[in-house]
Amino acid sequence: MSDPRKGGRSAVRRFALPLALLVFGLPAGLLVVMAVGKPPPDKDPFIPVDALAAGRERTAQPRWEPVSTITGTGSTDASFRIAAGASQWKASMACDGGRMHVTDAAAADSGEMLADTACPHSGVETRTDTGPHRLHVSATGSWRIVVEQQVSTALMRAPLPGMTPATRIAHGEMRTIQRRTEGSVDLYRLPSGRLALRFENFYTTGSPGLEVWLSQAANPRSTLAARDASHVNAGQLRSTLGTYNQLLPREATVDEIRSIVIWCPTVTIAFGAANLRPA
Secondary structure: OOOHHHHHHHHHHHHHHHHHHHHHHHHHHHHHHHHHOOOOOOOOOOOOOOOOOOOOOOOOOOEEEEEEEEEEEOOEEEEEEEOOOOOEEEEEEEEOOOEEEEEEOOOOOOOEEEEEEEOOEEEEEEEOOOEEEEEEEEEOOEEEEEEEEEEOOOEEOOOOOOOOHHHEEEEEEOEEOOOOEEEEEEEEEOOOOOEEEEEEEEEEOOOOOOEEEEEOOOOOOOHHHHHHOOEEEEEEOOOOEEEEEEEOOOOOOHHHOOEEEEEEOOOOEEEEEEEOEEO
16 A cells, blocks of 8 residues: 555655746846846848938948940050049940950059950959059950949039929929938929929938839828829939939820839838929
8 A cells, every 4th residue: 555645745856846946047037137138129220320410421322423435446545534532443345356455554553454355245344443544455346445433422413404494393392201311303394395303402311223203192201102102113313412413204294293202122112202393
Protein backbone atom coordinates (compact mmCIF):
# COMPACT_ATOMS: atom_id res chain seq x y z
CA MET A 1 0.00 0.00 0.00
CA SER A 2 1.49 3.33 -1.03
CA ASP A 3 2.13 6.15 1.39
CA PRO A 4 0.02 9.25 0.43
CA ARG A 5 2.59 11.50 2.07
CA LYS A 6 5.21 10.40 -0.42
CA GLY A 7 2.91 11.29 -3.34
CA GLY A 8 2.36 14.73 -1.90
CA ARG A 9 6.08 15.36 -1.44
CA SER A 10 6.71 14.21 -5.04
CA ALA A 11 4.11 16.64 -6.40
CA VAL A 12 5.65 19.51 -4.43
CA ARG A 13 9.08 18.70 -5.84
CA ARG A 14 7.67 18.69 -9.41
CA PHE A 15 6.28 22.21 -9.07
CA ALA A 16 8.97 23.68 -6.82
CA LEU A 17 11.47 24.63 -9.57
CA PRO A 18 8.96 26.35 -11.96
CA LEU A 19 7.45 28.17 -8.99
CA ALA A 20 10.86 29.39 -7.85
CA LEU A 21 11.69 30.62 -11.37
CA LEU A 22 8.39 32.48 -11.49
CA VAL A 23 8.85 34.06 -8.08
CA PHE A 24 12.44 35.17 -8.55
CA GLY A 25 12.61 35.56 -12.35
CA LEU A 26 9.56 37.77 -12.84
CA PRO A 27 10.80 40.65 -10.67
CA ALA A 28 14.24 40.44 -12.27
CA GLY A 29 12.69 40.63 -15.73
CA LEU A 30 10.59 43.62 -14.73
CA LEU A 31 13.70 45.38 -13.45
CA VAL A 32 15.47 44.77 -16.77
CA VAL A 33 12.52 46.17 -18.75
CA MET A 34 12.34 49.21 -16.46
CA ALA A 35 16.07 49.80 -16.89
CA VAL A 36 16.03 49.48 -20.66
CA GLY A 37 12.75 51.38 -21.21
CA LYS A 38 10.31 51.05 -24.05
CA PRO A 39 11.65 49.96 -27.46
CA PRO A 40 12.27 52.90 -29.81
CA PRO A 41 9.52 53.64 -32.34
CA ASP A 42 10.00 52.46 -35.90
CA LYS A 43 11.83 54.98 -38.07
CA ASP A 44 10.66 55.91 -41.54
CA PRO A 45 13.85 55.79 -43.64
CA PHE A 46 12.30 58.18 -46.16
CA ILE A 47 11.58 61.00 -43.69
CA PRO A 48 14.12 63.71 -44.60
CA VAL A 49 16.07 65.93 -42.27
CA ASP A 50 14.97 69.50 -42.94
CA ALA A 51 17.95 71.33 -44.41
CA LEU A 52 17.14 74.62 -42.69
CA ALA A 53 16.58 73.06 -39.30
CA ALA A 54 19.89 71.25 -39.60
CA GLY A 55 21.66 74.52 -40.39
CA ARG A 56 22.75 73.40 -43.84
CA GLU A 57 22.35 75.10 -47.17
CA ARG A 58 19.72 73.49 -49.35
CA THR A 59 20.92 71.41 -52.26
CA ALA A 60 19.05 69.82 -55.13
CA GLN A 61 18.69 66.12 -55.76
CA PRO A 62 21.78 65.29 -57.88
CA ARG A 63 20.98 65.50 -61.58
CA TRP A 64 22.83 65.15 -64.88
CA GLU A 65 23.24 68.28 -66.98
CA PRO A 66 24.63 68.49 -70.53
CA VAL A 67 28.10 69.99 -70.96
CA SER A 68 29.03 69.37 -74.58
CA THR A 69 28.09 67.26 -77.59
CA ILE A 70 30.99 66.51 -79.92
CA THR A 71 30.62 64.82 -83.30
CA GLY A 72 33.02 64.20 -86.13
CA THR A 73 34.56 61.92 -88.70
CA GLY A 74 38.23 61.09 -88.36
CA SER A 75 40.53 62.80 -85.84
CA THR A 76 40.01 66.03 -83.93
CA ASP A 77 40.45 67.78 -80.56
CA ALA A 78 37.60 69.21 -78.43
CA SER A 79 37.69 71.17 -75.15
CA PHE A 80 35.13 71.56 -72.36
CA ARG A 81 35.02 72.48 -68.66
CA ILE A 82 33.49 70.59 -65.75
CA ALA A 83 32.06 72.83 -63.01
CA ALA A 84 33.95 72.98 -59.74
CA GLY A 85 30.90 71.82 -57.79
CA ALA A 86 30.19 68.79 -59.98
CA SER A 87 30.42 65.45 -58.19
CA GLN A 88 31.27 63.53 -61.37
CA TRP A 89 31.09 63.66 -65.15
CA LYS A 90 30.62 61.11 -67.90
CA ALA A 91 31.35 60.77 -71.59
CA SER A 92 28.91 58.66 -73.61
CA MET A 93 30.78 57.58 -76.73
CA ALA A 94 29.57 55.88 -79.89
CA CYS A 95 31.16 55.16 -83.26
CA ASP A 96 29.87 53.64 -86.49
CA GLY A 97 32.79 51.93 -88.16
CA GLY A 98 36.55 51.52 -88.23
CA ARG A 99 38.32 52.18 -84.93
CA MET A 100 38.17 54.95 -82.28
CA HIS A 101 40.78 56.02 -79.74
CA VAL A 102 39.94 58.79 -77.20
CA THR A 103 42.27 60.34 -74.61
CA ASP A 104 41.61 63.09 -72.06
CA ALA A 105 44.51 65.56 -71.84
CA ALA A 106 43.27 67.26 -68.64
CA ALA A 107 45.37 69.93 -66.93
CA ALA A 108 46.41 67.51 -64.20
CA ASP A 109 46.97 64.58 -66.54
CA SER A 110 49.18 64.09 -69.55
CA GLY A 111 46.62 61.92 -71.30
CA GLU A 112 44.17 59.42 -69.79
CA MET A 113 42.65 56.94 -72.19
CA LEU A 114 38.84 56.92 -72.27
CA ALA A 115 38.33 54.55 -75.20
CA ASP A 116 40.31 52.35 -77.56
CA THR A 117 37.89 50.16 -79.44
CA ALA A 118 36.77 48.71 -82.73
CA CYS A 119 33.54 50.14 -84.12
CA PRO A 120 30.58 49.96 -84.15
CA HIS A 121 30.65 50.51 -80.40
CA SER A 122 28.88 52.44 -77.64
CA GLY A 123 30.03 52.94 -74.05
CA VAL A 124 30.21 55.31 -71.10
CA GLU A 125 33.26 56.44 -69.12
CA THR A 126 32.83 58.24 -65.77
CA ARG A 127 35.36 60.51 -64.02
CA THR A 128 35.41 62.75 -60.94
CA ASP A 129 38.05 65.38 -61.84
CA THR A 130 36.69 68.88 -62.48
CA GLY A 131 38.03 71.88 -64.39
CA PRO A 132 39.20 72.10 -68.04
CA HIS A 133 39.44 69.01 -70.24
CA ARG A 134 40.57 68.41 -73.78
CA LEU A 135 39.63 65.25 -75.63
CA HIS A 136 41.83 63.99 -78.46
CA VAL A 137 39.88 61.70 -80.80
CA SER A 138 41.59 59.49 -83.36
CA ALA A 139 39.08 57.64 -85.52
CA THR A 140 38.67 56.19 -88.99
CA GLY A 141 34.90 56.66 -89.14
CA SER A 142 32.09 58.84 -87.77
CA TRP A 143 31.62 59.15 -84.00
CA ARG A 144 29.67 61.04 -81.31
CA ILE A 145 30.59 61.98 -77.70
CA VAL A 146 28.08 63.44 -75.22
CA VAL A 147 29.59 64.94 -72.05
CA GLU A 148 27.40 65.44 -68.96
CA GLN A 149 28.11 66.49 -65.37
CA GLN A 150 26.28 65.61 -62.16
CA VAL A 151 25.43 68.62 -59.96
CA SER A 152 23.29 69.35 -56.89
CA THR A 153 23.03 73.14 -57.27
CA ALA A 154 19.79 75.06 -57.84
CA LEU A 155 18.59 74.99 -61.44
CA MET A 156 18.27 78.63 -62.57
CA ARG A 157 16.86 79.39 -66.01
CA ALA A 158 15.42 82.50 -67.66
CA PRO A 159 11.78 82.41 -68.79
CA LEU A 160 11.16 80.82 -72.17
CA PRO A 161 10.50 83.14 -75.13
CA GLY A 162 6.81 83.94 -75.11
CA MET A 163 6.38 83.66 -71.35
CA THR A 164 4.64 87.00 -70.73
CA PRO A 165 1.76 88.21 -68.53
CA ALA A 166 -0.49 87.89 -71.58
CA THR A 167 0.34 84.21 -72.08
CA ARG A 168 0.10 83.22 -68.41
CA ILE A 169 -2.99 81.05 -67.94
CA ALA A 170 -2.91 80.12 -64.25
CA HIS A 171 -0.94 80.50 -61.03
CA GLY A 172 -0.54 78.35 -57.92
CA GLU A 173 1.37 78.25 -54.62
CA MET A 174 3.12 75.01 -53.77
CA ARG A 175 2.30 73.42 -50.41
CA THR A 176 3.46 70.37 -48.50
CA ILE A 177 1.48 67.12 -48.53
CA GLN A 178 3.90 64.49 -47.18
CA ARG A 179 7.30 66.09 -47.83
CA ARG A 180 8.34 69.71 -47.55
CA THR A 181 7.41 71.57 -50.74
CA GLU A 182 7.60 75.34 -51.29
CA GLY A 183 7.52 78.00 -54.03
CA SER A 184 5.08 78.83 -56.80
CA VAL A 185 4.18 77.59 -60.26
CA ASP A 186 2.69 79.31 -63.33
CA LEU A 187 1.07 77.73 -66.37
CA TYR A 188 1.77 79.35 -69.76
CA ARG A 189 0.62 78.78 -73.31
CA LEU A 190 3.59 79.50 -75.57
CA PRO A 191 3.14 81.12 -79.01
CA SER A 192 3.54 77.66 -80.56
CA GLY A 193 0.51 76.48 -78.58
CA ARG A 194 2.63 74.26 -76.31
CA LEU A 195 1.90 74.42 -72.57
CA ALA A 196 4.75 75.01 -70.13
CA LEU A 197 5.22 75.41 -66.38
CA ARG A 198 7.52 77.90 -64.68
CA PHE A 199 8.61 77.05 -61.15
CA GLU A 200 9.69 80.05 -59.04
CA ASN A 201 11.79 79.75 -55.86
CA PHE A 202 10.85 76.10 -55.86
CA TYR A 203 12.00 73.51 -53.35
CA THR A 204 10.92 70.01 -52.51
CA THR A 205 12.62 67.27 -50.55
CA GLY A 206 15.29 65.46 -52.55
CA SER A 207 14.39 62.07 -53.99
CA PRO A 208 15.32 60.45 -57.31
CA GLY A 209 12.74 60.12 -60.05
CA LEU A 210 10.12 62.60 -58.82
CA GLU A 211 7.30 63.15 -61.33
CA VAL A 212 5.07 66.09 -62.27
CA TRP A 213 1.38 65.19 -62.44
CA LEU A 214 -1.18 67.38 -64.20
CA SER A 215 -4.15 66.58 -62.01
CA GLN A 216 -7.90 67.16 -62.26
CA ALA A 217 -8.10 67.22 -58.44
CA ALA A 218 -9.30 70.68 -57.38
CA ASN A 219 -7.62 70.68 -53.98
CA PRO A 220 -5.45 67.61 -53.31
CA ARG A 221 -4.32 67.60 -49.70
CA SER A 222 -3.44 63.93 -49.27
CA THR A 223 -1.70 61.16 -51.16
CA LEU A 224 -5.03 59.37 -51.59
CA ALA A 225 -6.70 62.44 -53.08
CA ALA A 226 -3.81 62.90 -55.52
CA ARG A 227 -3.55 59.23 -56.43
CA ASP A 228 -7.26 58.68 -57.05
CA ALA A 229 -7.82 61.77 -59.21
CA SER A 230 -7.49 61.64 -62.99
CA HIS A 231 -4.08 62.95 -64.04
CA VAL A 232 -1.51 63.10 -66.80
CA ASN A 233 2.09 62.21 -65.99
CA ALA A 234 4.13 65.09 -67.45
CA GLY A 235 7.47 63.35 -66.87
CA GLN A 236 10.26 63.72 -64.36
CA LEU A 237 10.71 66.90 -62.34
CA ARG A 238 13.73 68.75 -63.73
CA SER A 239 15.11 69.80 -60.34
CA THR A 240 14.06 69.77 -56.68
CA LEU A 241 15.49 73.29 -56.23
CA GLY A 242 15.50 76.45 -58.31
CA THR A 243 13.62 78.71 -60.72
CA TYR A 244 13.15 77.12 -64.12
CA ASN A 245 10.78 76.05 -66.90
CA GLN A 246 9.30 72.66 -67.74
CA LEU A 247 7.65 71.94 -71.08
CA LEU A 248 4.52 69.81 -70.86
CA PRO A 249 3.62 66.96 -73.22
CA ARG A 250 2.19 68.14 -76.53
CA GLU A 251 -1.05 66.30 -75.86
CA ALA A 252 -1.66 68.12 -72.53
CA THR A 253 -4.70 70.41 -72.54
CA VAL A 254 -5.75 73.19 -70.18
CA ASP A 255 -9.07 71.63 -69.26
CA GLU A 256 -7.36 68.62 -67.66
CA ILE A 257 -5.12 70.67 -65.34
CA ARG A 258 -6.66 71.90 -62.09
CA SER A 259 -3.60 71.30 -59.92
CA ILE A 260 0.07 70.32 -60.10
CA VAL A 261 1.20 67.36 -57.98
CA ILE A 262 4.80 66.38 -57.21
CA TRP A 263 4.64 62.59 -57.03
CA CYS A 264 7.24 60.09 -55.84
CA PRO A 265 6.83 56.73 -57.62
CA THR A 266 9.48 55.13 -55.39
CA VAL A 267 7.38 55.28 -52.22
CA THR A 268 4.06 56.11 -53.98
CA ILE A 269 3.28 59.29 -52.07
CA ALA A 270 2.52 62.89 -52.99
CA PHE A 271 5.32 65.21 -51.88
CA GLY A 272 3.40 68.43 -52.54
CA ALA A 273 0.87 70.15 -54.75
CA ALA A 274 -0.41 73.51 -56.01
CA ASN A 275 -3.98 74.47 -56.88
CA LEU A 276 -4.06 76.41 -60.16
CA ARG A 277 -6.24 79.51 -60.33
CA PRO A 278 -6.85 81.58 -63.48
CA ALA A 279 -4.27 84.33 -63.82
